[in-house]
Amino acid sequence: MSESLRHSVLSGLFWSLLQNWGGRLVTFILFTILARLLGPRDFGVFAAAVAVISILEIFVEQGLGDALIQKEHVSLELLNTTFLLNLTLSIVLVSLLVAFAPLVAALMKVPQLTNILRVACISTLINAFGFCQQAMYRRNFAYRWLALRFLIATAISGIVGVAVAYAGGGAWSLVAQVVCASLINVGLLWAKPQWKLSARFDFREGATLLRFSSNILGMRILDFGNTRFIEIFIAATLGPTVLGIYAVGVRIYQISMQLLSSAILDVAHSGFSRLAKDREKFNLAYYKATTISATLAVPCFVLLATVAPELCISLFGQKWANSAQVLTPMALLGAVQVIQFYNGASFNALGMPVVTLAINLVKIAFTAFSLWITLGSDLDHMVVAFAIAQALVTPLNFYLAKRKLGIDLGRLFKNVYPVFLACGVMAGAVIMCRSFLSHHELSIYVKFPALLGVGAGVYLALLILFIKKNYLEVLNVFELRRHSPA
Template sequence: MTLKQQAIRGALWTGIQNWAGQMGAFLVFFVLARLLEPADFGLVALANVFLAFMQIFLEQGFAQALIQREDLEPEHLDTAFWTNIAIGIALGLLSLLTADWIAAGFDEPRLTPILRCFSLIFLINALRGTQQAVLERQFAFKAIAMRSLLGIMIGGITGIGMALSGLGVWSLVGQQFMNELVGTLVIWKASDWRPRFRFSLRHFRQLFRFGSHVLGLNFLNFFNTKINDFLIGYFLGSVALGYYAISYRILQVMTQLLVRTTSGVSLPTFSRLKHDLNRFRNAFYTVTRLTSAIAFPFFLGTSVLAPELVTVLFGEKWLPAVPVIQLLSILGLVRSISFFKSSVFMALGEPAWAMKLKFLSVTLNLVGFAIAFRWGIIGVTFANMMRGLIVFPVGQWVLSRMVKIPFFTYSRQFSAALVSSLVMMGLLLSVKTYLTSLIEMQIIILSLCTLLGAATYGLMLRTLAPQIVAEFWEIGRVALSRSKDTQKA
């Protein structure tokens, strides 16, 4: 099987994982949002700030180092596994010991038992890290997709069942715990690699030399994403954090569906092409072109239809989240074409550049919050959006110098999708205003605008960039032929 076929097959299974998994997760999210209160989501979001911070030290970059290495030896895998186990146990104990102190810091005594329950997740995730890296290195994305789907399904059933039983915030805790546990069990069943009781200091140094940059990047990425949860929860309260958390969750779902389908295979693919810059650039252009063609209309369409979307899916009690969702949709537009830069830096063995860009982003985020928090979550979200718009051209400049990508050539990859999406957006604004004066039912307005937006965008893209449509047909043909070959076998 060629590298292109491996990448397409991997993207197909990642797409199945993302679309089926995220649609299932969003359905669970939709049900829980109607059963629970914003404060419940805010409380678990606070607990997840601590969980995500501690998780940085568990995910110390060894997985990326294992995927990226050309001369991978069995000792690398064993060393990475036992390092993860030791760190997972240490983090779990630390979580148990500090739960009271952290809860007191937020003046939220209900946090204590939640943090203690989450302490078990560190060991669960430690058992999974090396196994998943092995599967990603082998392009075994089918097994990874099954892990995600089963975890989401069983975790969702658990969460909804607990919510219907009146367990409140614990339904969110149970959902997350079961998701992680089931995912780890599935990964171990799918992988044929098993650790041996050995540890090599030399191999640890080799992995840490690469992973230390990823650790720094993950540390900065935490401040880039979770620090807003911490600051909003501390300064504005758990209710405001609940509105922000559900808005950011929508952005995450859309990013997962529209961007991560291809980003999951980008690191192993780029790593294989790093010695052939022409093919490397072409792969980067292709993934940017196709991702923008999918993501742009969804993000801009969401910014227009956010009021109807929130009312129909979550109910009127969540309407204060609408302006936050609209601003985050613009940020999602930028993220969709920035997402692959980290994979490029990792594949080229230059994770330090990704870390420097994250540091710039974190600095701007903290400065923006300090200025904007007095205007509430809308001010904070606006500052977050502006941060993304500032960092994007800087990152592109670094990438252009590294792999000789002219900005004009790069911008052409997403220009047709952007123009088509803006035309669609303008039409939706006009039509929605007209329909609102005639129709009271929000679901009808949302349905009609969605159909009109899809038709308008498809027609515009077909007119401006027929080659992009042809590329999607080619990917579908390769994926379908591969599926038929698998069935015959």
């Protein structure tokens, strides 16, 4: 990797981490406040709306952002064409949702969803104005402004949401937060644009871009089926209150996934794309990135699963205790997923999104089967079956990484298996500590940090003493960041 590209990637990684860590931590704090102010039904109604609107956003964006990043040369005409396509699709699809909102609410058996959908989908129309700008920021490794923009929008929209909740707005407080965040995010993107809109278009080049993005679109549709369709399924079969319990438990998993992996993957797609023509350097970057992510992220997910009961009650209150039954299997799934996320970024960077598409196709088949066999069961059984179905695709994922990317699975296993062993020891230490503390009448606010401290301390000690190679890899990344310009 050239010195300039290395600095760009490290700088991008730093600001992307700031956006994800800073922004998501602020989001999580605001989410915690809202969870204490609102009930499971309010969260369930809003979660059902978000699931529907997420489908719209997939079709509006079309995967064109990633296609712009991957493309070697991007002209002004192509950017204008992409912008026009995104905006046109958003107008058409939002109009259709507004018209058919009562039908969607009836199918999901959530009558109050109609008006929520009609207002919340405005965020999709607003976001369409920012897709191209955001893609160009990412392409140019200009993550600093993306991070600051996200932090500002998150803080202001969060305050708006909390204010509406205090005023008794219920689920509308969450709608207000989302729409406000979209307005601020897009406004700040255009305040410092990476390109300026004009009337020059290139529809032929746009069609070429669509051919690449169509594979990404298909992948995201299947990914929605894998990750978000369960929310629609729960709303229709178990009701919005149960969906609210699920939404809070899975939200902790989702935020953790964003904190620990999304920032790195965001930069990885851009960085891997630049190394695509040098397979040896590409593979070295893959091994290092996967090893570092496993060392940092896997223990976090395992610890999260182990302390889930205490975490949910401490943060959200006793009314959300059942959310722990969602968080535990989903966090364990996260520990498995985080080591394979670079596979998808690698396939896309090398122009092989069809491979990721095939993996997701298999995954959605497993997911559909898991929901079918748990139809009529309670939430706990449904979530466990769902997590197992998602994890079962892991062998196929790495088999294709070996075939298509030339990854040495033996070398990769050698790098990551000590992490999983250390995590097993860490989980055992936490369980033993919980058993010891159960004999003492202690507040949950004492038990939770005690369990967290024991788990983190045990893993860190094992890392320093027995997994020195991984430990040094992590230290090296932070040392490089310290000497790299932001």
